[in-house]
Amino acid sequence: MTCQDHKDLMMAYLDDELDQQQKRAFEEHLASCAECARQLDEFRRLKQLTDSVSFIEPEDRIWQQYWDNVYNRVERGLGWILFSMAAILLAIYGGFKLIETIVTDPDVGALLKVALLVLIGGLAILFVSLLRERLYFWGKDRYKDVRR
Amino acid sequence: MESFCEEETLALWGSRSSTKDAFEAIVKRHMKDAYFIALGLVGNHDDALELSQEAFFRAFKNIKQLSSKGKFFPWFYQILRNLCFSHLRKRRVRRADSLEELDGDTIQANVSDVFDPEMVAERNESKDRVWKAIARLDDKHREVIVLRHFQNLSYEEISKILFCNRGTVTSRLYYARKRLKEILDREKGGRQ
Numbered sequence: 001m002t003c004q005d006h007k008d009l010m011m012a013y014l015d016d017e018l019d020q021q022q023k024r025a026f027e028e029h030l031a032s033c034a035e036c037a038r039q040l041d042e043f044r045r046l047k048q049l050t051d052s053v054s055f056i057e058p059e060d061r062i063w064q065q066y067w068d069n070v071y072n073r074v075e076r077g078l079g080w081i082l083f084s085m086a087a088i089l090l091a092i093y094g095g096f097k098l099i100e101t102i103v104t105d106p107d108v109g110a111l112l113k114v115a116l117l118v119l120i121g122g123l124a125i126l127f128v129s130l131l132r133e134r135l136y137f138w139g140k141d142r143y144k145d146v147r148r
Numbered sequence: 149m150e151s152f153c154e155e156e157t158l159a160l161w162g163s164r165s166s167t168k169d170a171f172e173a174i175v176k177r178h179m180k181d182a183y184f185i186a187l188g189l190v191g192n193h194d195d196a197l198e199l200s201q202e203a204f205f206r207a208f209k210n211i212k213q214l215s216s217k218g219k220f221f222p223w224f225y226q227i228l229r230n231l232c233f234s235h236l237r238k239r240r241v242r243r244a245d246s247l248e249e250l251d252g253d254t255i256q257a258n259v260s261d262v263f264d265p266e267m268v269a270e271r272n273e274s275k276d277r278v279w280k281a282i283a284r285l286d287d288k289h290r291e292v293i294v295l296r297h298f299q300n301l302s303y304e305e306i307s308k309i310l311f312c313n314r315g316t317v318t319s320r321l322y323y324a325r326k327r328l329k330e331i332l333d334r335e336k337g338g339r340q
């Protein structure tokens with residue numbers, strides 16, 4: 001056993017994670033190595049200091065409301081999905097109505113009508129391509145919270 | 149944290165009347181661990197509460213990712229720690245933007261400002277000093293200190309929720325403690 005191995009052994013010794021045999025071997029080394037003994041002493045003091053710190057308990061109210069607060073997020077999430085779906089449908093419907101009025105309006109020039117249709121065509125292509133990209137990346141994106 | 153190593157398979161979900169009830173039971177079982185770990189990582193009550201609840205919400209949303217044999221807590225812990233770490237990262241970036249020409253140490257010190265000393269039970273000077281030093285550790289070093297000292301987890305348990313082997317846990321603990329000692333020593337030297 002060399003002093004190189006000791007950072008691991010010393011931690012495990014300090015945290016009482018060694019079996020009897022490892023413990024004895026490390027203690028033997030300690031008896032003959034002043035440097036490791038000194039370091040162990042310092043780490044022991046640090047451990048005592050760190051162990052002395054503990055957190056205050058929050059009020060009971062926090063635990064009583066905890067689950068409700070989590071569940072509220074679930075409901076809120078569902079609410080947003082329904083809300084945005086409805087908003088998109090309404091926007092599409094309104095858009096069609098507007099285009100219908102303009103295209104069938106005899107007062108609007110032919111050039112403007114063509115420009116409008118081209119504009120819509122372009123938007124549709126952009127929308128589909130964006131949607132495809134999102135769907136493609138969605139499969140990879142799903143695991144972004146769980147990085148191992 | 150007696151419960152996180154228990155079998156918590158999805159079989160449990162089937163035996164309950166609904167997914168909601170099953171999840172409620174899981175949240176109630178783990179909320180204190182989640183809150184106190186987050187508190188150790190981000191340092192104040194409001195953020196710890198918000199981040200731990202958000203982590204449960206995301207777990208609920210993605211519960212299908214948890215394989216049928218998987219245990220809940222190690223999987224959930226990945227969500228929680230990533231949320232906490234990215235929260236800290238964002239705060240560091242904000243601080244760095246608002247204050248020009250700061251070295252890494254000063255930014256770290258600024259972030260540690262939001263580590264609330266009032267969170268420590270039965271405060272005294274030496275506990276305040278340790279808590280302040282823990283705030284200044286790198287995130288991954290603070291994490292092992294929190295898990296070992298505040299959550300009282302064994303090496304085995306730590307290695308399970310960090311998805312690493314015992315050797316990594318031991319050496320990370322060694323460097324975390326060494327760094328903690330340096331910060332405490334330096335601060336003591338600076339004051340005298």
Ligand SMILES: [Zn+2]
Binds near residue numbers: 002006033035037
């Ligand atoms: Zn030695």
